[in-house]
Amino acid sequence: MNARQTTVVAEPHGQVALVSVGFPLLGAAVVWGLKSIAGWVAGLSWAPMQGPFRLVASIPEPWATIGSVAVGAVLGLVVAGIAAHERLVVEVFNEGVELLRGGKHRSFDRTLVSAAFLDGKKLVLLGVDTGELARESHDLKPEELANAFQTHGYQWLEDGDPYRDEYRRWVDGTPDLPPGANALLKVRAEALRKDDKSDAAELREELSRLGVVVREEKKRQYWRLTRSLH
Known part of the structure; x- marks a missing residue:
């Protein structure tokens, strides 16, 4: 039996890696920056949130720096995890289409799909009754989506929603x-x-x-x- 020929469209590995590594680094830098100005802000009588800034300013070094970097990195990891959970992967094959997001799979048999198109930043699959089988937000490359559907013989509507x-x-x-x-x-x-x-x-x-x-x-x-x- 021949293996199913599938075209997968996903965010580039470099972009995924940038989010996975960059967000924790950015979070660490931001929280460390806030820690660095905590003492100055705590001295401003008109500044909001005086209590938290005074608390941070009272933490001795090197624990203040270590703690701020660790907290920022964890927050960045959480944001990166949310981004990964929301990432859309599209699998197109001759017999149907699968959409993967957040550990959930949505499968559509070829006989149910009449066409596909982009509506702004959303991928839309049209059904044979002119209804929409799916309307999913994405950050994928339009040309890669078009090529995937056309390669497997699906109708790709360049002009969008008919x-x-x-x-x-x-x-x-x-x-x-x-x-x-x-x-x-x-x-x-x-x-x-x-x-x-x-x-x-x-x-x-x-x-x-x-x-x-x-x-x-x-x-x-x-x-x-x-x-x-x-």
Whole structure:
């Protein structure tokens, strides 16, 4: 049996290494810098957060320097870890597409994918009913994504969303939506306001099952209905 031929699109190793090493170094430098000026800030009667700065200034050397560098490096590692968790990897093969992010895999059979395109910094997979199977933010190279899909025979839309003119702005109580869609969009608007990306993504999938495609611009929601291409 022949091995599956897969094209993987991911952030360059150099960029990943830069984040993994650079963030801890930057964090260490920033916190050490704050430690260095703690005594000066503590002497300013009008400066905020006098208590923490006085506390830091009272720590004897070399423990103040060692502690500040260690704390900064740990904070940098946390940020680098979050970046790694949010990193998107795209695997394209003749039989389908896989999207990997944060340890989660989303698989789409070839028969379900009608096309792919970029909408700004988001990768979009279109379904055969004109709905969106996926809309994922990324920091990948557009030319590498285009090449991956085209290599395996998928339709790549250089001009972006072919249905962009069908979107209408959502307001509460909008007519022409399927039953239940207005309620979901209202809850999703609140999730966007709170910057709850997980809840907004889950509600997007709920709306998709109702035949509603939704996207947002500056937390304003726009919608259109799916339709069969057959």
